[in-house]
Amino acid sequence: MSLNTSTSSHLNYDRKAExxxxxxxxxxxxxxxxxGITTIPRIFHLPLTPENLNSDQTSGLKPSLPTIDLEGINDDPIKRKEIIEKVKDALETWGFFQMINHGIPNSILKDALNGVMRFNEQDTEVKKQWYTREKVEKRKVVYNSNFDLYTEPVTNWRDSFFCPMLPNPPQPHEIPEPCRDIWLEYSSRVLKLGHCVFELISEALGLKPNHLFEMGCAEGLALLGHYYPSCPQPELTIGTRDHADNDFITILLQDHIGGLQVFYQNHWTDVPPIPGALVVNAGDLLQLITNDKFVSAQHKVFANKMGPRVSLAAFFSTGLYPTSKVFKPITELLTEDNPAKYRGTTVYEYETYYKRKGLDGTSALLHFKF
Structure with missing residues (x-):
């Protein structure tokens, strides 16, 4: 069957078969x-509505995402206090911020992105060996296109591979060779940085620095590499449709091409690439345990004629690793006027629901609200 359906009529379009x-x-x-396709298959077509298409990428009068400089954070108490206040403001309003001088050398950032590129651009027959739709519990590395391929109405213009690094780390031979060494190195670096970010978030909540760490928010870490090939008709599709993340926090490394947007004050706002910077955003689980004090913002990625675009996300969550720990709104943040808005859940229960729901543009948190 031909995958190019641009000439197919509506009546003979069989989406499932395609x-x-x-x-x-x-x-x-x-x-x-x-x-060498010049028109994209119909499975990738977005509904023709203004909010779905790239037309809103051109609306330019928008505020700038906060950029927070971490330099001196452990040496200057006054600077640390200022940084904590900026983190608090950013997570209460945007749910996102960029950070610079975070301690991970540019050479490692560059190699980490190159690892994503090398994996996706290796020999096709070698890469196929990693392609699967098995659950991550059965395969350490899951490479495919669209984890929710068969459940969502629109296919996203991207390929991805996912590897959980904690709490049950892979053996080196279980990681594809093109990114093996750098992913092991990068995960150790980003884990240390994540602990620092959790300290800042804890203090921004008025809690002790190790509060979120002791809750278990940093027990899980997974790396997700996205590869967005150049698209011949980017106006018809999307790289990743709007969604919120299924974790406590995400630390994202993006390349120079851009295309990431966050929904802020009823507008889609660009998250421009800054050389050497990392993007941090709150996930649904952080919004849940902070009882909506910090927001897990919707975000998306456009398809682009430029490319390929690559990114590497570090998700702090145990995902589908079976744990019995229940997460619920933090007691210290609750008052008579601010009662708990969410029921308790395990990460496994939340993740299972999130995966089943797919990226449909709605918040998985609604399922856990009282």
Missing amino acids: LIAFDQTKTGVKGLVDA
């Missing part, structure tokens, strides 16, 4: 680009 055909190639979106 999804199966696309999936069975095991080459993802990159395989389509390598085949």
Whole structure:
């Protein structure tokens, strides 16, 4: 079956059959680009509504995402206090901020992104060996295109591979060779940085620095590499549709191309790439335990004629690793006027629901509200 459905009529369009055909190639979106397509298959088409298409990318009068400089954070108490206040303001309003002088050398950041590129651009037959839709419990590395391929109405223009690093780390041979060494190095660096960020968030909540760490918010870490090939018709599709993250915090490394936007004050606002910077955002689980004090903001990524675009996200969550620990709104943040808004949940329960729901543009948190 041809994957290019641009000439198909509405009546003979069989979406499920085309999804199966696309999936069975095991080459993802990159395989389509390598085949030289000039029109994108219909499975990638967004509904023709202004909020879905790239037209809102051009609305330019928007505020700037906060950028927080971490230099001197452990040496200057006054500077640390100022940084904590900035983190508090950013997470209460945006749910996002960028950080510079975070301690991870630019050479490691560059190599980490190159690892994503090397994996996706290796020999196709070698890469196919990693392609699977098995659950991550069965395979340490899950590489495919769209984890929710068969449940969502629109296929996103990206390929991804996912590897949990904690609490049950992979053996080196279980990580693809093109990114093996750098992912092990980067995960150790980003884990240390994540502990620092959790301290800042704890203090921004008026709690002791180790509060979130002792709750178990940093017990899990997973790396997710996204590869967005150049798109011949970016106005018709999306790189990653609007969603909130399924974790406590995400630390994102993006390349120079851009395309990430966050929903802020009823507008989509660009998150411009800053050389050497990392993007931090609150996930749903942080919003839940802070009882909506900090927001897990919707965000998305555009498809682009430029490319490929690559990014590497570090998710702080135990995901589908089976744990019995229950997370609920932090007692110290609750008052008679601010009672708990969410019921307790395990990360596993939350993650299972999130995966089943898919990226449909709605918040998974609604399922856990009282």
